[in-house]
Amino acid sequence: MAEMGMGKGVTAGKLASNVQKKLTRAQEKVMQKLGKADETRDVAFEEGVINFNKQYTEGSKLQKDLRAYLAAVQTMHESSKNLQECLSDMYEPEWYGKDDVDSIVEDTDVLWTDFHQKLVDNALISMDTYLGQFPDIKSRIAKRDRKLVDYDSARHNHSSTNKGKKGKDGGIKITKPASLLERATPVWAQGILSAHNIAQSNLSRNQAEDELERAQKVFEEINEDLQEELPSLWNSRVGFYVSTFQSMAGFEEKFHKEMGKVKIQQKGARFHVEHFFTCLSLRPYAVQLRPAMPPRPESSPCRDMKPENIINLFDAAAAPNISVTSPTQVRPVTTMHDYAANDSDELEMKAGDIVLVVAFDNPEEQDEGWLMGMKQEDWIQNKQSALKGVFPENFTSRL
Numbered sequence: 001m002a003e004m005g006m007g008k009g010v011t012a013g014k015l016a017s018n019v020q021k022k023l024t025r026a027q028e029k030v031m032q033k034l035g036k037a038d039e040t041r042d043v044a045f046e047e048g049v050i051n052f053n054k055q056y057t058e059g060s061k062l063q064k065d066l067r068a069y070l071a072a073v074q075t076m077h078e079s080s081k082n083l084q085e086c087l088s089d090m091y092e093p094e095w096y097g098k099d100d101v102d103s104i105v106e107d108t109d110v111l112w113t114d115f116h117q118k119l120v121d122n123a124l125i126s127m128d129t130y131l132g133q134f135p136d137i138k139s140r141i142a143k144r145d146r147k148l149v150d151y152d153s154a155r156h157n158h159s160s161t162n163k164g165k166k167g168k169d170g171g172i173k174i175t176k177p178a179s180l181l182e183r184a185t186p187v188w189a190q191g192i193l194s195a196h197n198i199a200q201s202n203l204s205r206n207q208a209e210d211e212l213e214r215a216q217k218v219f220e221e222i223n224e225d226l227q228e229e230l231p232s233l234w235n236s237r238v239g240f241y242v243s244t245f246q247s248m249a250g251f252e253e254k255f256h257k258e259m260g261k262v263k264i265q266q267k268g269a270r271f272h273v274e275h276f277f278t279c280l281s282l283r284p285y286a287v288q289l290r291p292a293m294p295p296r297p298e299s300s301p302c303r304d305m306k307p308e309n310i311i312n313l314f315d316a317a318a319a320p321n322i323s324v325t326s327p328t329q330v331r332p333v334t335t336m337h338d339y340a341a342n343d344s345d346e347l348e349m350k351a352g353d354i355v356l357v358v359a360f361d362n363p364e365e366q367d368e369g370w371l372m373g374m375k376q377e378d379w380i381q382n383k384q385s386a387l388k389g390v391f392p393e394n395f396t397s398r399l
Helices: 012-033 043-090 098-132 134-164 180-184 187-268 273-280 376-385
Strands: 333-335 354-358 370-375 388-392 396-398
Touching (some): 043 134
Antiparallel strands (some): 354 370, 370 388
8 A cells, every 4th residue: 555655656665775776876976075985987988978068058059049040030020021011001002113012022021931931940940959869868978977876886885795705715704793692502503603694695795796797787888878979979060060050051142142132123113211201201381292213224325325316305206416516406304303323324313403315325225214314514514525324204304
């Protein structure tokens, strides 16, 4: 009945045995610390344990930082998604490039999602798997330490038991004084009692030998396995770190490259914060709306255009051979909005500037919604050296 109350698989005898083992180990450690018992040492193994603890500590820190990095990526994803969706919602449907804006929002979200998932699959899971083997090995190292103490204790017990052994014939020397029972035993029974004491001594010596053999066998089995695993685990860290973080760097590079393509698409649609808030800027008694810019030409127009090609593209009957000596014959355009050049081939304009429209040397280079021109004031002052550039047509109005 007493055994039933101690839990499944646990008996009073087993419990007592475990308690006795703990007490024996504690006593052995005390004796070793006091210098009254020698301790089995393995310097190479101890160095392996030091490397193991260092590797485990560094890996755990790396895992923690990787999780923090992935959390930051997730936060950036959510922030980017919220911002893009907010701008998309505020970009009115009738504005130019609404479909492009919605497409950019979707593409950006897909890139962030894919980037985060690849980091989880190929970096975080690999790190978790790598560190998953450490707790078991750590537990086995602790078990080896306990079995080593058991082995030392059995070795010392065996040595102590055999101190009474005399000569090569295995005779036993009884060192303890005769007890009252022995002194009171009749002479004829002294031989029987002596034989009993010898049998008891032999039994203790045999038990000590058996205990030593068992302790040594258990210790050597677990020690042999760890002697092979610890150096192998230590050397594996380099290959693991290299493969994991090379792939991680590759995912980052691909993500930023693809995100750069989306930014180019966004630039082509001329949807950026400056334009957006310019469209919403308020003026007294009126709302100043700046038109969305058309897509830029893929190829840069030629800058060595001849002034003779100044034409009025707003006039259906315009002819290319207008005399440059009288620019007033050309019907120029006036700039309605400031335009900041984003590329070297674009024309910087301020509201109120008069611009003379010129023809592209190659008509195929002209993109829809973009014109080539020069400022009238610049042409009057510099003639053929006047600066030419492309500009959005809907930023101007013909005079």
